[in-house]
Amino acid sequence: MSKHIFIQILFVALSFYPNLFSNESISELYAIIDLPGGKIDYMSNAPVDLLKNDIYRTDKIVLRRIPSGRFTMGSLASEERRPLIDETRHEVTITQDYYLGIFEITQGQWRQVMGDKPMGTEEETKTRPVVNVTWDDCQDFIAKLNDKIKGSIVRLPTEAEWEYACRAGTNSTFSGTGILMDMGWYKQNCNSTQVVGMKKPNDWGLYDMHGNVLEWCSDWYGAYPLERVVDPKGAATGTDRVERGGSWYTLSRFCRSADRNMHDPSTGSHHLGARLVLTNQMKYAANKAYFW
Numbered sequence: 448m449s450k451h452i453f454i455q456i457l458f459v460a461l462s463f464y465p466n467l468f469s470n471e472s473i474s475e476l477y478a479i480i481d482l483p484g485g486k487i488d489y490m491s492n493a494p495v496d497l498l499k500n501d502i503y504r505t506d507k508i509v510l511r512r513i514p515s516g517r518f519t520m521g522s523l524a525s526e527e528r529r530p531l532i533d534e535t536r537h538e539v540t541i542t543q544d545y546y547l548g549i550f551e552i553t554q555g556q557w558r559q560v561m562g563d564k565p566m567g568t569e570e571e572t573k574t575r576p577v578v579n580v581t582w583d584d585c586q587d588f589i590a591k592l593n594d595k596i597k598g599s600i601v602r603l604p605t606e607a608e609w610e611y612a613c614r615a616g617t618n619s620t621f622s623g624t625g626i627l628m629d630m631g632w633y634k635q636n637c638n639s640t641q642v643v644g645m646k647k648p649n650d651w652g653l654y655d656m657h658g659n660v661l662e663w664c665s666d667w668y669g670a671y672p673l674e675r676v677v678d679p680k681g682a683a684t685g686t687d688r689v690e691r692g693g694s695w696y697t698l699s700r701f702c703r704s705a706d707r708n709m710h711d712p713s714t715g716s717h718h719l720g721a722r723l724v725l726t727n728q729m730k731y732a733a734n735k736a737y738f739w
């Protein structure tokens with residue numbers, strides 16, 4: 448076998464089994480990124496001190512594996528306060544497992560990566576979600592973090608990945624207990640951002656999917672497809688990016704699993720932050736220029 452053909456086979460193998468030469472498991476339930484070092488640990492259980500130790504809200508990012516699967520995106524016509532226009536139900540298949548942050552990105556985590564204070568940040572609020580960051584700022588944050596970590600990439604979730612994870616197998620208005628007061632911070636139970644992870648998690652262990660801060664998604668905002676789709680990435684072009692989940696500043700209907708909102712990617716807001724996806728694709732697999 449010539450050296451050239453061997454290398455080609457190697458790269459084809461790597462494209463199907465991106466973990467072939469990585470010690471990191473993709474089957475563990477949790478991934479934890481250590482922000483100062485850039486190292487990622489995979490483990491089958493959440494750390495026992497997860498909710499008590501602020502290190503998981505400041506220096507580390509804890510993510511939970513979301514299994515690939517199929518779900519119905521959008522809302523039932525019977526859902527209370529459903530808008531008439533943009534939540535048309537359609538079947539979505541997510542073909543790859545991914546890890547999603549169990550918390551929104553905090554001010555402390557933002558500072559660990561960016562080395563500066565986001566607007567309006569004070570020391571005592573570092574365990575609260577970062578706000579006043581634009582979609583473009585989030586891309587800078589992601590690029591810096593991707594430079595630090597090895598063998599994996601972080602990015603914003605697609606809108607479909609976000610709703611799939613928010614629902615965690617439910618088709619009700621809110622996930623988890625189904626009662627917003629249990630699951631999230633919104634206009635009726637607070638008047639500012641709150642420390643992440645203080646309300647109940649949904650059935651896949653994710654906190655604050657309803658309320659606290661709205662979360663940027665990667666998609667351009669646009670009309671939903673009417674047919675079944677696989678790994679949708681949103682509209683091809685647009686003027687606004689999707690934001691999801693409602694916030695401390697919004698009424699309950701904006702915190703629904705299906706609710707969609709949009710925001711100019713070059714401006715931020717005092718109730719808009721983000722949450723990260725981690726995937727195990729090796730960096731060069733994401734970049735076709737590395738293929739022969």
Ligand SMILES: [Ca+2]
Nearest residue numbers: 655658660692
């Ligand atoms: Ca949220």
Ligand SMILES: [Ca+2]
Nearest residue numbers: 530706707708
């Ligand atoms: Ca809406």
